[in-house]
Amino acid sequence: MRIGVFVCHCGSNIKATIDAEYIAAQVQQDAKVVHAAEYPYLCAEGGQQKIINAVREYQLTGVVICACSPRMHENTFRKTAAKAGLNPYQIEIANIREQCSWVHKNKDAATGKALKLAKAAIARVKLALPLFAGESAVTKRALVIGGGIAGIQTALDIAEAGFAVDLVESTPSIGGKMAQLDKTFPTLDCAACILTPKMVDAAAHEKITLHTYSEVEEVEGFVGNFTATIRKKARSVDMKKCTGCGACWEKCPSKRIPSEFDCGLANRTAIYTPFAQAVPNVPVIDRATCIKFKNGRCGLCADVCQPAAIDFTQEDAVFTQEYGVIIAATGYQVFSLDAYGEYAYHDSKNVITSLELERLMNAAGPTGGKLQRPSDGKAPKKITFIQCVGSRDITRGKPYCSKICCMYTAKHAIAIKEKYPEAEIEIFYIDVRTPGKGFDEFYRRAVEVYGVRYIKGQVGKIAEMNGILHMQAVDLLENKRFDTTADMVVLAAAIEPSPGAKPLAQMLATPMDTLRFFSEAHPKLRPVESATAGIFLSGVCHGPKDIPETVAQASAAACKAIGVLAKDKLITNPCVAKVNDKKCTGCGRCIDVCPYKAISLESNAAEANPALCQGCGGCASLCPSNAMDLNGFTHKQVLAEVDALCR
Amino acid sequence: MQSPVYTCSLDNVTQLINRIAEKMPVYGDFGSSKTTLSPKGFFLPALEKLYETAKINDSYKITPAPPENAPFVLLGIRACDAAAIEILDGVYLNDPIDPQYKARRHASYIVTFACETMGANCFCQSVNINPAAPKGDVKAWVKNGTFFWLAQSEKGERLTELLLDLLERTIPAGNDLLPVEPPDSAPALPLPADMLSAFNAPVWDNLHRACIACGTCTFLCPTCQCYDISSHECTENSEKTHCTRQWDACLYPGFTQMAHGNPRPSKKERFRQRFMHKLVYHMQKYGTSACVGCGRCVNKCPVNMNIVKVAHVLAQEEVNAYV
């Protein structure tokens, strides 16, 4: 056994609090360490070459890298070892940066600990067996969950690369939040004009299958071999026959249902499509409010439907499908303002959220695009916008900045001034954040060309008295409190992950942060991949973003997914469970602990299927006779590591 | 010339013991019956440290454990245990002599005590040991309410000199002595005729199945003498190691574990080895069986398997449950 130890300086990150020479010297006391060296940047090209040369020169059979966290460069150094002809799994990393030099200021303590960690890694590498990655097939099909612009863009990109995609959307039509918008910043082009073509492309693309009004219920398997169970909720309309003529929803007598698409500002019928340009343009019967389903009478829609597409007996259809990759695109929802009673959102009709304003401004909206006060329908002369409602507020709201509110409020201001030049607009803000391309120029036009008043301050309280909204406010720049009035107040409410995100994350066994956004594999280096192999993140499900960023990330996620689908076979993780059948008594206790059902009993001894096993080790630590062991984390290795650390 | 017999009254026997205790530590007493554990632990402790090694820069220093030769007295040893000690002497004091055992054995004074009645599972008479006439440096017995003390060896005389002022010389009358041959003769423990027929007897196949190979019988047996030597790293710092000797049992799977494996692979061979050693191999080499009939194994075996049953089954060979 010939071990080489390489201690990295990581510039000053390690060198500052750890004496690298001392460690390189001390580890040589171990007879099996035949070479020890230190280097300013081991992960750099030069550093890796130094390792390769040393492996060849000293015929090393094991390498220990004392540097940053294995989560950062384990794969880099495994590739380096492979290049030098060493088995990639006979390399061990001692984490002396994130878990030593950066967290301990006292140099002696840090150096002492680093030496212990190095010895532990040496103890592990002495027992590291050469491991060879296995292979597993890849199902050439992708599953995109969420039909907003993010899901649509990802689906289109994957389909363009020639792979089949299933796009699952829980509402009756794809389009997501963007479909509800009027204009989009910074170019003020109409949301529907740029979205609907993509929706149609997605529906028309022969590689994309749309599953609207459907939900994913269960996901099993692993990258390349996912199996998803999807429930297509009964629309009560036969999609093949329906032409979308609309006769049914004209005749439907149950008309007083608040439309979710219009944020409740308008009503819809029991049989409905969310909006005119819905894709697929096939209505859905909302069984909770349809009279036929409630008490068996009516059925008018069936009578007027020429193609006889209405089918009240339709059942939910549940099907399972294999996928190679899964992309989460569950989007966002507006943060509930219940905690913000001072803005009288629930008391006064004229205090609305920005999304509701989008519907009021939209030509296809409840008011046909005319800006009216929801209370009396009059055109508001004076409108006040309040920014950061719920955002950047650790006490009652979300700790993060929702990123898109400054820009869409500026857009609203410009759009209103375009249509109603005499309207007076005040915007209370903490900071105006305009980081994107052409964003600040857009905001400057709102102030200079359209005369929108930006007040750096907060509104304390809003109360509506005989139709007028009275506000106590403070102007931080003038450092004065003042009262003001308005006909309408628009709250730029925070955005949060949609409710479907948490259950989906648990189904996919993908980590989520405490704010219910999907956790990316690495904030800077792998932003569109989740921590679970084969699962990618597209759009706001990963964090607040505007449309340009969402589309960019959607395409990036598609590209990563294509990276997997393009392969015929995937290299499987060799650190999987293996059984010593001489010791195994066939008691079967390990079978129940395996989350991947990878273990089966063959002729009275257990066997772990390397393609299914993900290497969690639950079976290895449960087995009383140590018959089951885990490659890469064997009993002997961990025990040796414990010894090295405790002595 | 036989040394004189001394007596003293029952109640100042404790004075005798205290007097000896002033000179050297005393273990045991003239209790009602034999001890649960056998006295072999005084000569061959369950765990003893043989030597220590310490690494000093690149050489090693070995410090053997000091021999324990401080004198001590064992009181109330019964005939079976006294005979057992002689059996152990035959093994450990003949070539190659075991230094640790020798140091302890030469420092020891054995004061035996005669048994009037047989314990529930005692069968010493079946292996021709007379409970009333134990060997040992000094033989003591109680008859008609008086305590008798007879030195039987040079060590015994040295011990008696300490107590001359407490003891009176006497010429024991006829009935003061204990009967020479055993009070009621029990059936002799049958010993196998020859080694080969015992080794290949088919009864072993079934006889061993009840045994759970726990080794309790070897642990309690006064004549079981096998040990294992192993060295351990000191937990505090890895530069120091110590080598220890501890009792082992032929019933354990690791007993004769060698590089290629174990010559006695299954419990059957190991079970057979235990009784073959006691009844046959020892008889061949030393002329007596290694069983002294103390009955400790009979009493404590968790599945009630013992040497008497094995001997009877081996010898009787008539059709019975095990064939």
Added chain:
Amino acid sequence: MSVKIVAFCCNWCSYAGADLAGTSRLNYPAQVKIIRVPCSCRVDVQFILRAFVRGADGVIVCGCHLGDCHYSTGNYHAEGRLTQLFSLLDFMGFERERVHLEWISAAEGAKFAATMDAFVTQVSALGKNERYRNMYTKAGAQNE
């Protein structure tokens, strides 16, 4: 002599949390030494007891929050197994405060540092671990 602490951290959450404590330049005592395991359910009862026998004074096992485990049910098994171990150790008279189980996510660097701080203080209050090593010796006779 300061106490020795061994921390078993699961690769997906608590080990990443420890790394985050590093990238945020937080601070916790140097006696804590981390062993990476794929999941908290990989921590075998033998590893914990071996650490104590070899001289550790405290052992802490960290895993993902329940429901967040990368292997979906790993931390449930870990919790079941370790609760039984801790209750048995307490029953045998060992100081229950020398062992601990904590759920720490990849986003909780601060919580990681705080947990380690608290655990080191808790174990230091108990001092060196004598009981774990002397259970089988007559009041410490044999073990030097």
Added chain:
Amino acid sequence: MNEQEKMRTRAKELHAAGIIKQVLAWEAGAFPSYPAPAFFTKPNAFEKIVYNEFCTANLSKYVINITEKTLIFLRPCDAHSFAQLVKENQVKRENTYVIAVGCEGCVQVDEGEARDLLESCRTCTKTDYPLFDEEINTQNNPRESTNKAARFAEVTRLDSEENTARYAFWQAHFSQCIRCNACRNICPTCHCKECVMDSDHPLDGQFYHAIRALHQDGRCTDCGQCSRVCPRGIPVHLLNRKLIYTSNK
């Protein structure tokens, strides 16, 4: 106790009918109150089957990996151990013919005299037989309700004490341990081919009892054999009973 007669007759009948090849029961020993587990293959030996309060050994472990069809007599504690072994594929149910026998508890024997009831029988709460083909006198299992309270009395008493007192209690016991492994070798659910405490010496024997108890967690049938066979009288069953106690909570 006329089960003994019925057991002998049933054994002969079943053997004669060719249903079974051998019988596993207890056989009178060289000394009266020491019956030992034994396999009977010859019909005329069936007369030697005994069944009394001295039959303390649990028979279920002897049938692991048995190949010939064997008649086995099981009391409630043996039956639970046997059921656990069947569940863990250690014995093929079809290789066994099980007769459940009534049990009034066994007694500890020391120096030939019968002492009081075994601890496990004093605290026995089992009256059911999970698996059996026939029954003999199973109705007269006297399980007073006091047993239920007695079962965890010692565990709760120890729990209520200071942990230093508990440590002293266990150190006094464990320092007597001679690692003879009788508790492991008699335990029906301890059936590893090679015990981890023998080969790898992961803990140099320390915590042998803790590890053994945890290996039986969820599987131990509380038959009490481990404490019964301990030559040093260490109450190791309390460790398993504590685990049962906590997992019941």
